Amino acid sequence: MSAENTVELPKTAKKWLLVSRPVGEFKKENFKQVEEPLDSNLADGEIFCRVIYISVDPTLRNWVHENPPYTPRVELGSSMPAYGIAEIIESKMEGYLKGEMVVGFVRFQEYCKLNAQTVMSKVHNRPKFPLHVTLNAFGVTGMTAYWGVLQKGEPKEGQTFLVSGAAGATGMAAGCFAKIKGMRVVGIAGTDSKCEYITQTLGFDAAINYKTQNVNDEIKKLCPKGVDVYYDNVGGKTLDTVLQHINHGARIVVCGAISSGYTETGEESYDGIKNYTNIIFKEASMRGVFYNDHSDHESLTAAAKDIHEWMEAEKFPVLPVSITKGIDSALDCLIGQWKGDNLGKALIEVVPPPAPYHS
Numbered sequence: 474m475s476a477e478n479t480v481e482l483p484k485t486a487k488k489w490l491l492v493s494r495p496v497g498e499f500k501k502e503n504f505k506q507v508e509e510p511l512d513s514n515l516a517d518g519e520i521f522c523r524v525i526y527i528s529v530d531p532t533l534r535n536w537v538h539e540n541p542p543y544t545p546r547v548e549l550g551s552s553m554p555a556y557g558i559a560e561i562i563e564s565k566m567e568g569y570l571k572g573e574m575v576v577g578f579v580r581f582q583e584y585c586k587l588n589a590q591t592v593m594s595k596v597h598n599r600p601k602f603p604l605h606v607t608l609n610a611f612g613v614t615g616m617t618a619y620w621g622v623l624q625k626g627e628p629k630e631g632q633t634f635l636v637s638g639a640a641g642a643t644g645m646a647a648g649c650f651a652k653i654k655g656m657r658v659v660g661i662a663g664t665d666s667k668c669e670y671i672t673q674t675l676g677f678d679a680a681i682n683y684k685t686q687n688v689n690d691e692i693k694k695l696c697p698k699g700v701d702v703y704y705d706n707v708g709g710k711t712l713d714t715v716l717q718h719i720n721h722g723a724r725i726v727v728c729g730a731i732s733s734g735y736t737e738t739g740e741e742s743y744d745g746i747k748n749y750t751n752i753i754f755k756e757a758s759m760r761g762v763f764y765n766d767h768s769d770h771e772s773l774t775a776a777a778k779d780i781h782e783w784m785e786a787e788k789f790p791v792l793p794v795s796i797t798k799g800i801d802s803a804l805d806c807l808i809g810q811w812k813g814d815n816l817g818k819a820l821i822e823v824v825p826p827p828a829p830y831h832s
């Protein structure tokens with residue numbers, strides 16, 4: 474797309490290495506920044522890229538376990554893994570051209586080499602929308618919310634949809650899809666300004682600040698007819714509270730469990746759920762939704778088509794992003810996500826997107 478743009482390569486480039494496994498939350502001392510000579514030599518089947526955006530996702534905490542639940546082990550001393558968007562500077566991969574943009578496993582670094590295993594897709598240029606929609610509405614968070622709401626949630630007009638993590642990338646998208654399907658949408662988020670954003674700007678019907686309000690009392694008040702779909706991004710105590718309010722035939726969509734910190738796998742992972750017998754008495758269902766199980770070309774294309782049409786028709790908004798600028802500040806974004814610093818998708822902008830793309 475930007476084939477005429479010539480990128481002058483620096484002699485050195487920066488990257489963040491994982492040097493120790495976090496105990497509990499991510500800490501700065503788990504990482505070390507290094508600046509190394511830039512090696513742009515390519516083997517056949519590789520592309521050399523300049524990283525534009527790094528996507529910061531809670532599941533990165535899962536990825537750095539000694540024995541990660543669903544990804545290969547990240548060895549200490551290697552660059553911190555993450556996916557993101559990168560511009561092809563040189564290509565020895567068939568079908569991938571200099572100047573094109575790709576989504577792939579770029580890691581926390583300024584430049585990367587990718588191959589058929591580490592490229593996820595090419596970026597479609599949607600000139601009307603900022604480049605970051607590729608990682609947001611059309612990315613892992615937006616697509617997971619799409620399948621979670623439309624397939625697992627079985628949305629029904631007039632019913633009540635409750636979503637936690639509601640001012641984050643996935644939660645916002647989920648709430649917007651439920652609104653499109655005519656549901657009453659209530660969101661749970663961690664600050665008053667986030668609650669204001671999801672109600673005033675995104676049109677959710679009501680919001681609960683889980684840090685300052687009594688979630689049980691607020692659900693009673695704001696979901697007077699009970700909860701038909703609970704889209705769960707946090708797990709733990711909030712899930713347990715919501716289970717007391719589910720209706721007969723409720724659908725609980727299990728998308729994430731950020732309140733667990735993703736610090737442990739196995740038996741010690743999560744707070745025990747005390748109200749699970751309500752799932753029996755209400756004949757409710759609890760179903761997981763996992764991006765990786767839907768990331769085949771056909772499912773992605775079908776979801777992207779719907780989302781694109783809804784965006785063009787202004788039924789689905791350009792969701793907000795919280796951008797941290799520059800590779801030097803990358804850890805602020807990674808650590809800040811766990812403190813609730815982000816409104817919408819958390820991204821590191823390594824360099825601004827080149828024309829014709831825009832932010």
Ligand SMILES: NC(=O)c1ccc[n+]([C@@H]2O[C@H](COP(=O)([O-])OP(=O)(O)OC[C@H]3O[C@@H](n4cnc5c(N)ncnc54)[C@H](OP(=O)(O)O)[C@@H]3O)[C@@H](O)[C@H]2O)c1
Pocket residue numbers: 529530531532613614617638639640641642643644661662663664667706707727728729730731732733734762763764765810811812813814815816817818819
């Ligand atoms: N199943 C899948 O394939 C899939 C795909 C994408 C994401 N997910 C999951 O979806 C959830 C949201 O991910 P995201 O990428 O959209 O992140 P995000 O919501 O944009 O960012 C995380 C947000 O979670 C909230 N948070 C942090 N610690 C919390 C805690 N202890 N309890 C409750 N909320 C907490 C913070 O907002 P507050 O200010 O509101 O606390 C923070 O801003 C995560 O659990 C993630 O793992 C799953």
